[in-house]
Amino acid sequence: MKDLSLKQHIVENTLAGSTKGGIFECAVADALFKKGYRLYFYKNETTKREIDVIIQQDGKVIPIEVKSGNTRANSLKALLKNNKDIPYGYKFVDGNTGVSEDGIITLPLYMIAFI
Template sequence: GQTRRKYGGSVQWLKDSEIVNACYNIHEPYLPLMANANEEQFKLYLNDTGLLCCMYGFETKLAVLKDTIRGNARGGIYENIIAECLLKQGYTLYYFKPDSEHEIEFLIEKNGEVIPVEVKAGNNPTVSLNQFIEEFEPSAAYKLIGGRNGRAGAKITLPHYFVMFL
């Protein structure tokens, strides 16, 4: 739409220069994800989380080191880290936002399946992930948190750093 016409060239330049990576919204979570991507709806992640922390300012960098950062910045930093890790493993970034209340941060194609990946800065409930599991019945669904691991049915809870094993 209008936003794409206004900012499309700038966004493309940022992508081409590998400063940012785009994560596209999916109409329906079916393979191939690329065929269901909406190029008008996307999120951008910085290719360097250190740069993101610098953009937030010195106090935020200290809060990250002390693990005292709270609010949206905390979640944004964790999401950016996970996006970087998924990209470096060869995954293409997609997300699923079927309505204004639910969102799965990442969908990946793995072993011929669509696998949801939810990222939590804390250990908050995963309403969106639970709904996705109920509706689409994936064989695995990952919740990445700052705490311990566990499993409940298809939902596998892992510490953030386990993203390297997805």
């Protein structure tokens, strides 16, 4: 990410409104792309559920949701529930770590560097 003012807003958490989520999603996708991952997107036209990014890691399909405000990941939860061959998914948030019973691993945004 070369835009220093945008980096500063992300670091200082001064982004607001509907642009915050889109910028966080782009930052995560950019970091994954730079690490060499091929990026995919999923949207179910019937349910209108979508997954922000899907990668392949160690031969497994891994869905990733990025949340800037509302931290519920209903689409990710439904995808994991209906696809038992997907072992877990990542949810990147502007907050702390956590692991849920339904296979969602919650990580702070900066931890994208460790995926």
